[in-house]
Amino acid sequence: MQALLDAIAAMPLPTDARRIFHGRGGRFPGCEQWTLDAYPPVFVLTSFLPAGDETEAQLAAIGAALAQRWEALAPGQPLNWVFQCRNEALRTQGRTETRLMAGSVPDPHVVTEHGAQFKVHVLRGQNHGLFLDMAAGRRWVHDYAAARRADRYGLKVLNLFAYTCAFSVVALQAGAKQVVNVDMSHGAIAIGQQNHQLNGIATGAAFLPHDIFSSWGKINRSGPYGLVIVDPPSYQKGSFVATKDYARLMRRLLDLLAPGGHALLCLNAPELGLAFLQDQMRELAPELRFVERVANPPVFADVDEGRALKVLVYQAPELPGQGG
Structure with a gap:
């Protein structure tokens, strides 16, 4: 999980919607289950493995890393982040487990990409409105x-x-x-x-x-x-x-x-x-x-x-x- 924590520690302030960390690409051994996306002002952490005994400890470590980096990037601003579990059993049933871990999510939630605006929804479903x-x-x-x-x-x-x-x-x-x-x-x-x-x-x-x-x-x-x-x-x-x-x-x-x-x-x-x-x-x-x-x-x-x-x-x- 260290590669994910390192990516969080080095990330710039996200303005456009973008991926921060892509463990799914297999380039970071031991982190294959994790992705981290920014849908400003919300971060979305996704795990593609079933939640296990160690998951809560991992989430606590990731949350602490996000909080530390966010305080450096946006002092005094609330940290908003969501965790979603998309293991194979849930995916085959078309379901996900989604939790708001800190802060809140705007409603409506509109993000930008190269000047264009798009409506997204990160608290429900596997697809958030913008790939x-x-x-x-x-x-x-x-x-x-x-x-x-x-x-x-x-x-x-x-x-x-x-x-x-x-x-x-x-x-x-x-x-x-x-x-x-x-x-x-x-x-x-x-x-x-x-x-x-x-x-x-x-x-x-x-x-x-x-x-x-x-x-x-x-x-x-x-x-x-x-x-x-x-x-x-x-x-x-x-x-x-x-x-x-x-x-x-x-x-x-x-x-x-x-x-x-x-x-x-x-x-x-x-x-x-x-x-x-x-x-x-x-x-x-x-x-x-x-x-x-x-x-x-x-x-x-x-x-x-x-x-x-x-x-x-x-x-x-x-x-x-x-x-x-």
Whole structure:
């Protein structure tokens, strides 16, 4: 646990939402169970192992380290932190154990990332409203949209498995003309609409609270798209299982993309490596050219990058004479 305590002792004052410590990457032996995130003004400590006899002592040591560092960073300000246990037994039941350890959590709780604002909820559920490991993916989308803001017809984006629509917010902030957000969760889409309102975005976003696989007619009518973002859950019973359903999306990409358009394919499944996406793309969408893998934020470094979050960029063929 010493590596976690060392990270706390050295952390700067967090302003944006970010990960502080990533034991899950296996780079700190003995700390594989721990992650520490900042959703200012709240810290969220997560354990991926069942609570044992030693857990309370560990939590006391971590709490003391947080208190000491917080007093140095923000003298006189209250320390707010939450502990969540996500062991395998709880995860398979879709449950977590969450405790407020000190201070309080704002309601509503709004965090920032590169100037954008997002609503989060750290006291319930496994997903807090903003996936911190996708920060580099959001920056890529922002830069992609910014580079095309002067295009003749404007950039049109399809955001599949939109969740709380963070990709949509950053794309529209950067100058995209339109983003179509699709997610079967009405609750997530409602938060996505609030995220647009938080950022003063009143036009350009469409919200479809539908099952993607039964909504291709509506999705196609708004296309073709200069950018298609695919960021599904790796496994969500009854809605999406990557090993069988990702292929169904890949077969659609060429029809969804405008000539020269790009697809951003995301997968956060440690058991499925790069080859899972790349081999299927070569087979099912051979017309699309692999461009790059977007590097994850350095704090998420893994001893095996094949297990880490995969964010791959592909490009559809240009029209003849359109340029390379």
